[in-house]
Amino acid sequence: MEYVLIVISAIFVNNIVLSQFLGICPFLGVSKKISTGIGMTGAVTFVMVIATIVTFFLQKTVLEPFGVGYLQTISFILVIASLVQLVEIILKKVSPPLYQALGVFLPLITTNCAILGVAIMTIQKDFNIVESVVFAIANAIGFGLALITFAGIREQLDLMDIPKGMKGTPIALVVAGLLALAFMGFAGIV
Amino acid sequence: MNQWNNFSKGFFKENAVFTLLLGMCPTLGVTSSAIDGLGMGLATTFVLVMSNLVVALIKNLIPDKVRIPAFIVVIATFVTIVEMTMQAYVPALFDSLGLFIPLIVVNCLVLGRAEAFASKNNIGSSIIDGLGMGLGFAMALTILGSIRELLGSGKLFGSVIFPEDYGMLVFVLAPGAFIALGYLIAFINQVKKEA
Amino acid sequence: MAKTESTLKNMVLTLLVITCVAGASLGGMYELTKEPIAAAKAAKQQAAIKEVVPGFNNNPGDEMYELKSKEGFDLKLFPAKKDGNLIGVAIESMTNTGFGGNIKIMVGLKPDGSIINYQVLEHKETPGLGTKMDVWFKTDKGNQSILGKNPKNNNLTVSKDGGEVDAITAATISSRAFLHAIQVAYETYTTNQGDQPVASNTSSEEGGAE
Numbered sequence: 231m232e233y234v235l236i237v238i239s240a241i242f243v244n245n246i247v248l249s250q251f252l253g254i255c256p257f258l259g260v261s262k263k264i265s266t267g268i269g270m271t272g273a274v275t276f277v278m279v280i281a282t283i284v285t286f287f288l289q290k291t292v293l294e295p296f297g298v299g300y301l302q303t304i305s306f307i308l309v310i311a312s313l314v315q316l317v318e319i320i321l322k323k324v325s326p327p328l329y330q331a332l333g334v335f336l337p338l339i340t341t342n343c344a345i346l347g348v349a350i351m352t353i354q355k356d357f358n359i360v361e362s363v364v365f366a367i368a369n370a371i372g373f374g375l376a377l378i379t380f381a382g383i384r385e386q387l388d389l390m391d392i393p394k395g396m397k398g399t400p401i402a403l404v405v406a407g408l409l410a411l412a413f414m415g416f417a418g419i420v
Numbered sequence: 421m422n423q424w425n426n427f428s429k430g431f432f433k434e435n436a437v438f439t440l441l442l443g444m445c446p447t448l449g450v451t452s453s454a455i456d457g458l459g460m461g462l463a464t465t466f467v468l469v470m471s472n473l474v475v476a477l478i479k480n481l482i483p484d485k486v487r488i489p490a491f492i493v494v495i496a497t498f499v500t501i502v503e504m505t506m507q508a509y510v511p512a513l514f515d516s517l518g519l520f521i522p523l524i525v526v527n528c529l530v531l532g533r534a535e536a537f538a539s540k541n542n543i544g545s546s547i548i549d550g551l552g553m554g555l556g557f558a559m560a561l562t563i564l565g566s567i568r569e570l571l572g573s574g575k576l577f578g579s580v581i582f583p584e585d586y587g588m589l590v591f592v593l594a595p596g597a598f599i600a601l602g603y604l605i606a607f608i609n610q611v612k613k614e615a
Numbered sequence: 616m617a618k619t620e621s622t623l624k625n626m627v628l629t630l631l632v633i634t635c636v637a638g639a640s641l642g643g644m645y646e647l648t649k650e651p652i653a654a655a656k657a658a659k660q661q662a663a664i665k666e667v668v669p670g671f672n673n674n675p676g677d678e679m680y681e682l683k684s685k686e687g688f689d690l691k692l693f694p695a696k697k698d699g700n701l702i703g704v705a706i707e708s709m710t711n712t713g714f715g716g717n718i719k720i721m722v723g724l725k726p727d728g729s730i731i732n733y734q735v736l737e738h739k740e741t742p743g744l745g746t747k748m749d750v751w752f753k754t755d756k757g758n759q760s761i762l763g764k765n766p767k768n769n770n771l772t773v774s775k776d777g778g779e780v781d782a783i784t785a786a787t788i789s790s791r792a793f794l795h796a797i798q799v800a801y802e803t804y805t806t807n808q809g810d811q812p813v814a815s816n817t818s819s820e821e822g823g824a825e
Contacts, residue, residue, distance in 0.1 A: 251449035304496035403602030410595035483621040508651035
């Protein structure tokens, strides 16, 4: 039951993009087409889950026992940066098709604040390892849901007759706002 | 490019938020009030100036292939310094900015300037560039924060302009952030075209 | 200055040096800010206690003790004394029934259980609606205020539930949760008064005498 709550809360109620404002850069940047949106979601899910697991153990086995919690930011971002590189190298060797699909998105992920944000939030919320993994997966799904829905709307938007001044980013932001408004309807269900 | 242009480009021509669309997460996340926006902007400015300074200083010592991780370490160090300083001396602001302080690390603006400007220019220009870009970012956040605070709760920097009951609540909430920024960018684009 | 070559040795060495310098400077900074951070936290707690139970002259932080409520929440109780006499207790209480999750409050109770004042410490309620609770229940308008009331004599639930407190407009759930946190504080305090752990301070017996 607890896990169900974590999942619903992370996907709908506290959607990482639309109510926590994390991962806005890829949300606006790679949402022009549904297909790229799906690719990005795959890459984010992959890295987010691995990063959360690694940073979780880093926090519990190194940072906390040695009382160097102030190194959290610096060590987490280093772990994420090297992890992204590692995933890229391994993927290239092990599964070329998957690398083909996700490759171009991987470098962008280091500066995706959703990854670091989720890693830090897991620690702040004092989750155990299973809860952390569930939380990471749920947030990745939430990210994907927002991104792909948004990409779908933007594809339609290209065909619309939009006032000149609003074309491009402004209308995209307003649409994102309406999407966020829709997601607010989920508030209070957990 | 003379130094004045170098400084002022961050405010309008190459404004991080309005033109380059960098650093959108804090832009949307902490601008529910003008003071939070300003605080976040200044914290980012500090990190930007210091990391630009250090990167310009050590750019020749760092082998090309590891420059990105090296820059990230430099940035993360200053972010942590800001984090600890704010926690010690402005705890209220620290509480309201919350998670977004450590997330300055992944603000594309900071890494972007280190990579695109400081690693190619001398120390003086790098500091000025960081200051200009940072204050431009702070300005954008403060404007957006003011608009949202005024429309949403009838206040400006905490002082009451009109009664809160007439405020449009949505502007303080998440959707208002997107919508307000959307119209603000449209407005700026328009002004820029006429200028 | 010549650009350093990207050889493996150079790369490892530079990264190592940079990381060491970064780690060392952060360690130094941590030592420098450790005390101010602790002081700022203590000052915040002290200020909160002062607001909910004014007029004490002991250091409630030193005499703090913890109790478990029947819901399983860990509450912190800060006895506030003036010249050794208990004038009230500041209780850090919470509830998980909020609209957006947990709500943490600090409430000051007189030794007889009546409410002196309160402060909202932490919450995730909707801005502009549930967030109004930080002043709503202090405002002397209609049946909003809970100050001076005693949960023993007054039914401190929202009027919708048959109580005598007006809920915040459009935020009944937040109001209900807030009053629940007050109730948790009151119940935990009064039911445990008899067997309050003897604090290190000798003057703590007054805590039991009602």
